[in-house]
Amino acid sequence: MQVTLRIRRYNPETDSRPHDETYLVEAEPTDRVLDLLNVVKGYQDGTLAYRRSCGHGVCGSDAMRVNGVNRLACKVLVKELGDRITVEPLLGLKVIKDLIVDMGPFFEHYRAVMPYLVNDEPEPPRERLQTPEQRARFDDTTKCILCAACTTSCPSFWASGEYVGPAAIVQAHRFIFDSRDRAATERLDVLNARMGVWRCHDIFNCTSACPRDIQITKAIAEVKMAITTGKID
Ligand code: SF4
Numbered sequence: 102m103q104v105t106l107r108i109r110r111y112n113p114e115t116d117s118r119p120h121d122e123t124y125l126v127e128a129e130p131t132d133r134v135l136d137l138l139n140v141v142k143g144y145q146d147g148t149l150a151y152r153r154s155c156g157h158g159v160c161g162s163d164a165m166r167v168n169g170v171n172r173l174a175c176k177v178l179v180k181e182l183g184d185r186i187t188v189e190p191l192l193g194l195k196v197i198k199d200l201i202v203d204m205g206p207f208f209e210h211y212r213a214v215m216p217y218l219v220n221d222e223p224e225p226p227r228e229r230l231q232t233p234e235q236r237a238r239f240d241d242t243t244k245c246i247l248c249a250a251c252t253t254s255c256p257s258f259w260a261s262g263e264y265v266g267p268a269a270i271v272q273a274h275r276f277i278f279d280s281r282d283r284a285a286t287e288r289l290d291v292l293n294a295r296m297g298v299w300r301c302h303d304i305f306n307c308t309s310a311c312p313r314d315i316q317i318t319k320a321i322a323e324v325k326m327a328i329t330t331g332k333i334d
């Protein structure tokens with residue numbers, strides 16, 4: 102089949118503003134949008150810029166807006182979209198070139214929630230044990246690949262890039278509810294600040310956008326509850 106692929110282009114060295122360019126690409130229905138971008142870059146216009154690495158939904162580097170919805174280009178198939186496909190960069194982050202956005206602010210929010218295990222107690226002889234039930238408590242939020250599809254689909258983040266955003270809250274959740282961790286209070290203080298969890302208004306865009314099917318709005322609600330009750334269980 103022939104696909105009409107419209108791509109939002111922007112070269113800061115030559116363009117005063119972004120514009121769309123259209124490419125005709127021969128494709129199989131089972132091709133992924135990433136395959137189409139690779140055809141354009143390889144055979145039609147080598148100046149096209151986009152991020153990708155694993156090609157299999159693991160690294161999280163190729164999140165972009167596909168037909169108006171945040172997707173991983175390597176996970177969405179042509180047959181799900183039809184023969185007219187529009188590709189744009191993520192919203193809410195500065196465009197560096199074409200489909201590449203500045204992920205700096207996104208990772209600043211990530212670092213703010215201390216996304217690592219904190220425990221200064223003496224090390225046990227072998228390992229810090231936890232029960233299967235304790236491990237299951239935060240299993241869903243361990244699946245995050247930091248693609249930013251959630252944060253950049255959130256109207257609260259579009260309104261203010263200072264909002265910590267759903268991805269950082271997911272990462273905080275993963276450690277707050279880990280029975281081995283001891284820094285929940287510090288993380289909850291960060292998330293109880295003006296640009297923390299209370300900027301979430303349960304819009305659910307993040308949950309719809311997540312390529313890992315993480316129940317993000319539920320995780321955010323659990324963090325809100327922990328702040329309100331002071332209980333982590
Ligand atoms: Fe991507 Fe989902 Fe992680 Fe958000 S929670 S960064 S959408 S994997």
Ligand code: FES
Pocket residue numbers: 153154155156157158159160161162163164173174175176
């Ligand atoms: Fe790694 Fe798509 S290229 S997630």
